[in-house]
Every structure is written in C-alpha cells, then in structure tokens.
Amino acid sequence: MDFELWWLLGIPVFFALGWIAARVDIHQLVSESRSLPRNYFKGLNFLLNEQHDKAIDAFIEVVKLDPESADMHFALGNLFRRRGETERAIRVHQNLLARPDLPLEQQGHAAYELGMDYLKAGLLDRAEETFNSLVDTQYAAQARRALLEIYQREKEWPRAIEAAVGLQESGAGARQKEIAQFYCELAHDALVHMKPDEAMPLLEKALQTDRKSVRATILTGDVLLARGDVEGALTTWRRVEQQSVPHVALVAQRLMDGYTKVGRAQEGVNLLRSYLEEASSIDLIEVVFKAVIELDGVEAAKQLVSAELRRTPTLLGLDKLLEARMMDAPAAIWSELSMVKNLVHGYTQKLARYQCSHCGFKARQFYWHCPGCNKWETYPPRRTEELNVMN
Known part of the structure; x- marks a missing residue:
C-alpha cells in the first residue's frame, strides 16, 4: 500500500517537471526562430514552391546579413549549381574553402x-583532382562515385575498373555488371584495332566478373571469328540463349552468317526458328525471313511471317507481312499493296525503337550504355511496340 501511495504522490511531480521542460523548449525554439532573418524563411518558402530564382535572391540577402554562416553558403552554392550557374557556385564554395576558421568536417563538405x-x-580535370583529395575522408564513397x-x-x-572495384570493396554496392562492361569496352576497342589476341583475356575477365554478361559472350564469339574459328564462334554465340533468351x-545475324559460311545454312534457319518459338522478336523475324526466302522461297517466308503475326500481332509484323505479299502479288493489286505498305512502314519507323527502361531514352540502335542516363544494360533487346504488346 505504501508503495502505491508513493507512486501516486510522484505523478504530479513528474507532470510538473515535464511541463517545465516543455516550456523551456518552446521558449528556446521561439528565441531561435526570432534570431533567424526573415529572408531565410522567405527563401525556404520559395524553395518549397520550386521558385529557385527567388530563393537564391532571398538567401543572398541572408548571407549579406550573416557572411559567416557556412550552411547558408552551402545552400546558396547548391542552388546556383542546380540552376546551371556553375561559375557562381564555384566561387561560393571556393570562398568557403578559403576561410581559415572553417571546421575540418565542413572543409571536406x-x-x-x-x-x-x-x-x-x-x-x-579539376573535378578529378578535387575528388581524389577526398578518397581518404568521410566523403570517400561519394568521391569514388x-x-x-x-x-x-x-x-x-x-x-x-579501378574505381568500381574500390567502391565494391568498400561496401558501396555491387558493381560486377559495370566492371564487366568496362572490360567489354576495352575488348571492343582491341577488336576495332584488329587486335583479337588482346581482346580475349579482357573478355575472360569480364565473364569472371559477371558470368551472365551477354555482351562479353557476343564479343568472345566475335574474337573467335576474327581468328578464323567459325565453329568456335557459333558455339559461343549459341550460349547467349542460356544467358538471356530475348x-x-x-x-541472330551473326549466327545465320556463320552457318552460311560453313555450308549449313538450313541448320542455322532451324536454330533461329526454334528461338522464335521461345521469344518472338521482330529483329529475329527479320533475319529468319530473309534466310527463308533464299532457302525455301517466298511462300514459305509468307507463312512464317503470317504465323508470327498471329502469335504476336504488331504493326512491325504487319509491315513485314505486306513486304512478303508484295513479292509475288499480281500487278492488279500491287500498287494498292504498295500504298498500304508505305503507310504502315512510315508509322512503324516511330515504333521500331529501343527504349531505356531507366530514363525512357529511345534510339534506333541497341545500346549497352544509355546515352541519356548513362546507365548500363538498361535497354531491353526488343522494340518499343513489342514491349507494349507484351505488357
């Protein structure tokens, strides 16, 4: 009973202490807010309303009133940079670094x-020099990125490669995909300069880093072809199916050319047709279509395209079917077919694009490295219309 009474007597005391602490905090908050310049709040309001120009003007006034405020300088410099006024941003941050009283942490910032x-x-060059000076500081991860x-x-x-490996080893996330792509870039350069023997060890490193690297596999086949090993190239290119069917x-064109070169064109067509069963693609149809015309004739090509169009109805497929129909169309309807073909073809040019899954950048050719957002392997190997049909 005494224990319970003691607690009952203590409750008002705790309540009073809490009330006093709250009053002290409120008074401190009010005091601090009154000490801030009015333009500071105006600047914040402009920022919230995405009015960056007015926010900059307001913060400039604050800096004039309190030139020692490092935080305001940081805010102002970042606003200048976001608005594209890099010269002014550079001056702001250079002035901060020149201050002898700036704390060590803020010097790094x-x-x-x-x-x-x-x-x-x-x-x-200047950026590289600056970031290199930060690799042993608390900003090491940001600097390496x-x-x-x-x-x-x-x-x-x-x-x-060195920077990506450093990031990965520091625990800043996996970078295998990028590292493999960097090795592929080096290998591609070696191939362009007719140095296949230099390219091969680079591609081996790429596949050791990322065994699912489709690009490394494709380039390995290219190296073998450059060495005259067509069979080895064909074997390597067929491995792409195991990595990614799409x-x-x-x-497809490499495979068809290779099989034709070794005198087994029909085997190549059969292989590509089996790929069509797994993953229909307008680019794949294009290669098979041409090969079937040469080997089996126009009628077989029409049947191929017609079957694919029924399976995956797209305007790109219709365009290819019209092309096939025109090859042996009677003169009486040829002009009409030609008119329809031209109309469809004109529209399909807008659809026959690859699209980055990260930023949406569209391109006529396939990219491993998006020119828009600079991300790696963000292009699906299908045209935009095909992706829309699949979704």
Whole structure:
C-alpha cells in the first residue's frame, strides 16, 4: 500500500517537471526562430514552391546579413549549381574553402561540393583532382562515385575498373555488371584495332566478373571469328540463349552468317526458328525471313511471317507481312499493296525503337550504355511496340 501511495504522490511531480521542460523548449525554439532573418524563411518558402530564382535572391540577402554562416553558403552554392550557374557556385564554395576558421568536417563538405560544381561545369580535370583529395575522408564513397562517372565520360576504362572495384570493396554496392562492361569496352576497342589476341583475356575477365554478361559472350564469339574459328564462334554465340533468351536477337545475324559460311545454312534457319518459338522478336523475324526466302522461297517466308503475326500481332509484323505479299502479288493489286505498305512502314519507323527502361531514352540502335542516363544494360533487346504488346 505504501508503495502505491508513493507512486501516486510522484505523478504530479513528474507532470510538473515535464511541463517545465516543455516550456523551456518552446521558449528556446521561439528565441531561435526570432534570431533567424526573415529572408531565410522567405527563401525556404520559395524553395518549397520550386521558385529557385527567388530563393537564391532571398538567401543572398541572408548571407549579406550573416557572411559567416557556412550552411547558408552551402545552400546558396547548391542552388546556383542546380540552376546551371556553375561559375557562381564555384566561387561560393571556393570562398568557403578559403576561410581559415572553417571546421575540418565542413572543409571536406565544401571540397566535395566544389568538385560537383566542376563536374557540372565539365571541368573534369579539376573535378578529378578535387575528388581524389577526398578518397581518404568521410566523403570517400561519394568521391569514388564521382570519379567513376568522370572516368566513364572520358572513356578511361582501366581507371573506371579501378574505381568500381574500390567502391565494391568498400561496401558501396555491387558493381560486377559495370566492371564487366568496362572490360567489354576495352575488348571492343582491341577488336576495332584488329587486335583479337588482346581482346580475349579482357573478355575472360569480364565473364569472371559477371558470368551472365551477354555482351562479353557476343564479343568472345566475335574474337573467335576474327581468328578464323567459325565453329568456335557459333558455339559461343549459341550460349547467349542460356544467358538471356530475348538477347538471341542480337546474335541472330551473326549466327545465320556463320552457318552460311560453313555450308549449313538450313541448320542455322532451324536454330533461329526454334528461338522464335521461345521469344518472338521482330529483329529475329527479320533475319529468319530473309534466310527463308533464299532457302525455301517466298511462300514459305509468307507463312512464317503470317504465323508470327498471329502469335504476336504488331504493326512491325504487319509491315513485314505486306513486304512478303508484295513479292509475288499480281500487278492488279500491287500498287494498292504498295500504298498500304508505305503507310504502315512510315508509322512503324516511330515504333521500331529501343527504349531505356531507366530514363525512357529511345534510339534506333541497341545500346549497352544509355546515352541519356548513362546507365548500363538498361535497354531491353526488343522494340518499343513489342514491349507494349507484351505488357
């Protein structure tokens, strides 16, 4: 009973202490808010309303009243950079770094923001130098990511590999896909310069890094072909099906050319037709269509396209069917078919694009590295209309 009475007597005391603490916090909050310049709140309001120009003007006034405020300088510099005024952003962050009283932590912050200014302005050498100075600081991960972006822009693939490996080892996320692509870039350059022997070990490293790298497999086949090993190239390109069935469309022409070269064109057609059963694709149909015309004639080609159109109804498929129909159409209806074909073909040109799944950038050719958002392997190996039909 005494224990319960003690608790009952203590409740009002605890309540009073809580009330006093709350009053102290409220008074402190009010006092601090009154000490802030009015333009500070105006700037925040403009920011919330996406009125960046007015926000900058308001924050400039705050900085004039309190030139020692580092936080306001950071906010102002970032606003300048977002608006594209990189020269002003650079000056703001340079002035911050020049202050002898700036704490060590804020020095790193200012250096990082300055590096981002240089990067936005395209001053890659200065940006690289700035970020390299931060790799042993608390901004190491951000600096390495920025350096990785710089090396990719400059196509310095060995340094990009080094930066990506460093990020991965530091626990900043898996980078196998990008690293494999960097090795593929080096291998592709070697192939372009007719150096297949230099390309092969690079592709081996790419596949060791990412065994699912379709591009590395395709390029390995290209290297074998460059060495004169057609059978080896065919065997390698067929492995693409095991990695990603939709990507077989990217090697369809290579396979058909290879089988034709070794005198087994019909075997090549049969293989590609089996791929069509697994993953219909307008690019794959295009290759098979031409091969069937040469080997089996126009009628067989028409049957092929007609069957695929029924299975996957697209305007791109209709365009191909009209092309087949026109090959042996009677003169009386040829002109009408030609008119319809031209109309359909004109419209399909807008649909025959690849589209980045990350940023939506559309392109007539397939990219491993999106020109819009600079992401790797974001293009599905299908045209936009095919993707819409599938969805």
